[in-house]
Amino acid sequence: MRVFVDCDPGIDDAVALAYLAARPEVEILGVGAVFGNNTVEVTASNALRLLDLYGRPGVPVAVGAERPLVQPPRLAEHVHGGNGLGDVELPEPAREPVAESAAELLVRLARENPGELDVLAVGPLTNLAIALSLEPRLPRLVRRLVVMGGAVETAGNVTSHAEANIVNDPEAAEAVFAAGFDLDLVALDITMRTVATGEWLDRLKEVPGDRARHTSAFLDFYADFYKGIFGVRQCAMHDPLAAAVLVDPHLVTEAFDAPIRVELAGSLTRGMTVADRRPRPSADERRATRVVVSVSEEEFLKRMLDALR
Ligand code: BDR
Ligand code: CA
Numbered sequence: 001m002r003v004f005v006d007c008d009p010g011i012d013d014a015v016a017l018a019y020l021a022a023r024p025e026v027e028i029l030g031v032g033a034v035f036g037n038n039t040v041e042v043t044a045s046n047a048l049r050l051l052d053l054y055g056r057p058g059v060p061v062a063v064g065a066e067r068p069l070v071q072p073p074r075l076a077e078h079v080h081g082g083n084g085l086g087d088v089e090l091p092e093p094a095r096e097p098v099a100e101s102a103a104e105l106l107v108r109l110a111r112e113n114p115g116e117l118d119v120l121a122v123g124p125l126t127n128l129a130i131a132l133s134l135e136p137r138l139p140r141l142v143r144r145l146v147v148m149g150g151a152v153e154t155a156g157n158v159t160s161h162a163e164a165n166i167v168n169d170p171e172a173a174e175a176v177f178a179a180g181f182d183l184d185l186v187a188l189d190i191t192m193r194t195v196a197t198g199e200w201l202d203r204l205k206e207v208p209g210d211r212a213r214h215t216s217a218f219l220d221f222y223a224d225f226y227k228g229i230f231g232v233r234q235c236a237m238h239d240p241l242a243a244a245v246l247v248d249p250h251l252v253t254e255a256f257d258a259p260i261r262v263e264l265a266g267s268l269t270r271g272m273t274v275a276d277r278r279p280r281p282s283a284d285e286r287r288a289t290r291v292v293v294s295v296s297e298e299e300f301l302k303r304m305l306d307a308l309r
Pocket of ligand 1: 010157
């Protein structure tokens, strides 16, 4: 399968890249970087470093949006460290990002691979929204889009109702949900319940090699942050779960279909993902999104560990 990844690495973005890179059947045609967990300069540099680490040094990386469509940017150094990777220094990349923007690269790859390109979006959706403005046929050119973002029937993680990737650019997210993609949503509803436990983190420490060693060091930082939320040493694996839903769809054991809108105006709810779960939404509704609600957690954790071996 041919995949384009749009991301803001980011510790869990790193593990998502590892998950894909470990799979010989996954051809990563390009990676777009976006602001989010850090500035786009940092996330692009991290993407290059991570592709080297995880054995895909030839994948083109394109720099994307440095800020949201409308609002000012907000970064997440308290979650991902000052360098986006838990303050772990990976070797300098030996190459530069490509000259195309992330949106341009995505559009070109979609046009060159009509009906065959899958997209994994695990950062703010700004690059995808810009790509849609460049190529309105994108939802028909792309085979499947999996997004990590939103909080449909659970609490947000930036505000009471909003999750980071969506609230970091609500206008972009709304454009993506409205566009008509074949879209799976991996939201906090499932990612906050599918965690790398302390035992899993300990097992990773026993895996030999640079991939596991560096990833374990990123996750030590991440687990410290999450300890403040969960009360115990464990961490949510948001972006790798979205990668797993893309390449291992059988891991999804329950999902529901509903049109999703992003709240743009609410003073308390801006960035909330609102699912219309009426049995028969009105005839002019947008295409439904498939919202993942349950997965085979044990198999996911096993596959994530295997990816780092
Ligand atoms: C999402 O926000 C980012 O900080 C993570 O990388 C993930 O994509 C979780 O809300
Ligand atoms: Ca991310």
